[in-house]
Amino acid sequence: MSIVNANGVSLGTESFGADDAPLVLLAGGTTMLSWPDALCERLAAGGRRVVRYDLRDSGESTTVDPEAPGYTLRGLAADAAALAAALGGEPAHLAGIGVGGMVAQVAALDHPRAFSALTLVGTRAVAPGPPDDDLPDHDRATTGRLFARPMPDWSDREAVADFAAAGAEILGDDPVAARALAARIWDRTPGTAPPVQMANQLRMVFSRLDCGPRWRERLPGIAVPTLVVHGRRDRFFPVGNGEAIAREIPGARLLVLEEAATALPEAALGGIADAMLALGPRRRATPVPRP
Numbered sequence: 270m271s272i273v274n275a276n277g278v279s280l281g282t283e284s285f286g287a288d289d290a291p292l293v294l295l296a297g298g299t300t301m302l303s304w305p306d307a308l309c310e311r312l313a314a315g316g317r318r319v320v321r322y323d324l325r326d327s328g329e330s331t332t333v334d335p336e337a338p339g340y341t342l343r344g345l346a347a348d349a350a351a352l353a354a355a356l357g358g359e360p361a362h363l364a365g366i367g368v369g370g371m372v373a374q375v376a377a378l379d380h381p382r383a384f385s386a387l388t389l390v391g392t393r394a395v396a397p398g399p400p401d402d403d404l405p406d407h408d409r410a411t412t413g414r415l416f417a418r419p420m421p422d423w424s425d426r427e428a429v430a431d432f433a434a435a436g437a438e439i440l441g442d443d444p445v446a447a448r449a450l451a452a453r454i455w456d457r458t459p460g461t462a463p464p465v466q467m468a469n470q471l472r473m474v475f476s477r478l479d480c481g482p483r484w485r486e487r488l489p490g491i492a493v494p495t496l497v498v499h500g501r502r503d504r505f506f507p508v509g510n511g512e513a514i515a516r517e518i519p520g521a522r523l524l525v526l527e528e529a530a531t532a533l534p535e536a537a538l539g540g541i542a543d544a545m546l547a548l549g550p551r552r553r554a555t556p557v558p559r560p
Contacts, residue, residue, distance in 0.1 A: 281329025292358025
């Protein structure tokens, strides 16, 4: 774990693999723990330097006021480009999951020279709120059940973990894994103030961001190898969202996880790692000395 200063903010990071290997930068959704440890380890074993990081107002990154964020989606995209440069890994393979996938799309469009490949997991090509008419929205019955629940006591670690497990059951994810993940996120959250805990656990800060201007129409301008990963059973961002992204980015590969919902299941991590590794070189080329 380390803190890296980039784009005028402090970003919490964790690294796996050799420092001289090609960089894979994993944007959290919103915390770095959205990316499973086992996936990071598989990518590192495949010859990558893997760095996962917390978005602002989550984990160990700069936290000011999650209820009134003083930055935009494009600011978060600039963070990703600046972090890749600060780590000495440009151009990097950038991956984003959930809301981090929105960050990654905008980063690849706004900072094309910073990135050599793109992976987008469980996300969509429009900002929070009503989607375009041709994109499937959140499953109403599922979101109705999710948001009808009373908030937990955010100062109570076990109550927060119980809340996460119950939410996972509604979404079709593994409640045992969700409970353990929520406890880890709680342990890394700076303090127990409800807005900060909600920002870490529920990504509420993202719904308050300025996410303009639209970027979906710009997707055909992405010119790097792209992998789109989506769960067939995802009820929050239904799979049609991932299919649309894959259609609109030239040459993108779509990997549909037939048994997955919102979270990445353990059984799918090997296939995801293999697909991500296929997007780029195993290691930076070593200059050949001149005779």
